[in-house]
Amino acid sequence: MTYYFWIVDNLTYFGLLLLVFCAVALAVYGIYYLFLKPNPTEERLERLVPHGDAGTHVKPKLLDDNDSGFVTRVTQPINELIAPRSGDIAKRSRLRLIQAGYRSKHSYQYFFTAKVLLALLLPVLYLAATAFHAFSLVRILLVVLLLVIGFGLPDSIVGIISRSRQKRITKALPDALDLMVICVEAGLGLDMTFKRVGDEIRPICSDLSDEFALTNLEVRAGKNRADCFKNMSLRTGVPEINNLMTILVQTNRFGTSLAKALRVHSDAMRIKRRQIAEEVAAKSTVKLIFPLVCFIFPAIFVVLIGPGVIRIIKVLFPAMGG
Secondary structure, X not given: OHHHHHHHHOHHHHHHHHHHHHHHHHHHHHHXXXXXXXXXXXXXXXXXXXXXXXXXXXXXXXXXXXXXXXXXXXXXXXXXXXXXXOOHHHHHHHHHHHHOOOOOOOHHHHHHHHHHHHHHHHHHHHHHHOOOOOOOHHHHHHHHHHHHHHHHHHHHHHHHHHHHHHHHHHHHHHHHHHHHHHHHHXXXXXXXXXXXXXXXXXXXXXXXXXXXHHHHHHHHOOOOHHHHHHHHHHHHOOHHHHHHHHHHHHHHHHOOOHHHHHHHHHHHHHHHHHHHHHHHHHHHHHXXXXXXXXXXXXXXXXXHHHHHHHHHHHHHHHHHHO
């Protein structure tokens, strides 16, 4: 009987949940009907194309394979309606995605769609969870705050991934420089050096290996070397890579010794890494102050002073009470 009255009291809540479920189901069905329904022209061509000798059916490709995926076909309308296609915002967003390792032509589309969906989803979920509360200024401010958080969350995630990738590249770069020095001194050209270093450095850092391989492909395709080196610097966003590419451009322009320049740059990078390690070690003593004061010192005080305080309470309080 108790459960019956509980269900009756919360009937409005269950009705609202049912309406939300029906709305989501209709939205999913609408997305499927609008973007994933079979193309009549494609179905007609399928009937006209004859079967092969082995009984296999060759399906005509009216769309590019990369454009016919579920996620792409769902996010493309949102991207076309809202996402900026040009300008500084679009360029910076694409550059951040490339620096994070997302080079696909659909990455910007997925990224901006995620920003829009999160900006709408978080406030809607909050409003659904607090549907029975009266509207107030606090609720409005929370909705605006969740909208801003949802819109900026993909940027934060991409920034974290990009910084992690840059750290991996920076850590593996001195080893790659040593390999470049060995390859150049062995008589290999710069193009083959990039290819060989990319192959050898892959077990250590696949991100740096991919950048070397991509730069080598650009050079082999006939692109200007200076532009290829500049593109590699932009794709990584690592200052050390920028310095290396500047050295390669200058040696190529002025005809100086590449092996000597790479060796000097490698030594300078190792000195810089040692200085960074020493700086981190020097900061560790300052960073230990807060854990010591907040966690370790209170425990030490309890162990040292606690027994004395207990003894004082047992001896003095009865005497003071008479």
